[in-house]
Amino acid sequence: MRVIFTQAGILRGARRGVPMLLGIAPFGLVVGVIALGKGLSLAETLVMSAVVFAGASQLLALELWTNPPDVLAVAIAAFVVNIRLVPLGAALAFWLDHLRGWRLWGSLFFAVDHSFALSVAEHRAGGRDAGFLLGLGVFTWVGWVASTAAGHLLGAAVALPADHPLFFAATATFVSILVALWRGPRQDVPAWLVAAAVAVGAQALRLPPPVPLLAGALAGATTATLAETRRRRQGEEGGA
Amino acid sequence: MTLRWDVTVAILAMGIVTYLCRAGGYAVLRAVRTPPLVDALLRNLPAPLFAAYVALALSRQDLAAVLASIVCALVQVRWRSFGASIMAGVAAMAALRWLGM
Structure with missing residues (x-):
């Protein structure tokens, strides 16, 4: 399969990002409102969203925010939350291995959980245009910066209660992505159940974030890998 | 539209660390040939x-x-x-x- 990188692919990725805004915008509004509450100016909030572009780590860093800021503490917060991104880039090797220069390092800058997962889904569906990842990433970046700015500007006006249905959009986005990654009961059910059980179990043991998430993801990936290896071995024996 | 230098430094530190997470994993795993088990884990x-x-x-x-x-x-x-x-x-x-x- 020959990998290409075209404007059409970039636009296709950007269009795929449109519904994702429904999940991103409420989260961005929340981060903008909290940034305001922690005394960050609009310019500082914009720079943070543009440079860091990782909502959960921005939220955690803002919770630890002091005046003046503790540079080491916020950098560690960013590292701990974003360490989940380390394997994501490597798992996109099917496209990234064919890119060089700004296309490669730019695509990586704009890669987030959504664009990563949707790119895997696109690749599984036969997509071979790596521009998809960059287009989706840049579109998401614009939406993220704009929604955090909107949150900062609206400030007290968006003081929605914590159980407002709009905030459910973040969870709904993840559910929707998870369904798109479905392959079949034998391949996915055991791995997904193990991932969910280990994550919730680690959380019940009061392990700090993002340990429950990482432990669940790794346990699920291990389960899927073991099942895959066993199936391949059985297939070889059956064929012999 | 104020931009304090100490806040900017903290934000840049967060940005650098985050980009290292995004790009560093890929860069390292591309340079080092990964065993099939690691490949399968990442794929899953x-x-x-x-x-x-x-x-x-x-x-x-x-x-x-x-x-x-x-x-x-x-x-x-x-x-x-x-x-x-x-x-x-x-x-x-x-x-x-x-x-x-």
Whole structure:
């Protein structure tokens, strides 16, 4: 399969990002409102969203925010939350291995959980245009910066209660992505159940974030890998 | 539109660390030839990561969130549309809240 990188692919990725805004915008509004509450100016909030572009780590860093800021503490917060991104880039090797220069390092800058997962889904569906990842990433970046700015500007006006249905959009986005990654009961059910059980179990043991998430993801990936290896071995024996 | 230098330094530190997470993993794993087991683990990581995300998010919410997630998932299965699926989830949540859940 020959990998290409075209404007059409970039636009296709950007269009795929449109519904994702429904999940991103409420989260961005929340981060903008909290940034305001922690005394960050609009310019500082914009720079943070543009440079860091990782909502959960921005939220955690803002919770630890002091005046003046503790540079080491916020950098560690960013590292701990974003360490989940380390394997994501490597798992996109099917496209990234064919890119060089700004296309490669730019695509990586704009890669987030959504664009990563949707790119895997696109690749599984036969997509071979790596521009998809960059287009989706840049579109998401614009939406993220704009929604955090909107949150900062609206400030007290968006003081929605914590159980407002709009905030459910973040969870709904993840559910929707998870369904798109479905392959079949034998391949996915055991791995997904193990991932969910280990994550919730680690959380019940009061392990700090993002340990429950990482432990669940790794346990699920291990389960899927073991099942895959066993199936391949059985297939070889059956064929012999 | 103030931009304090100490705040900017803290933000840049967060940005550098985050970019190292995004690009560093790929750069290292490309330079070092990974064993097939690591390849298989990475290939199988995305879906369990989101399964863990969803499980953690739902564990911190109520029954209405679980029901709304089911609606959201069913719409995605039936129509393969992220927009419709997310809106259905939020609408279901709003309806359940309105019903008093």
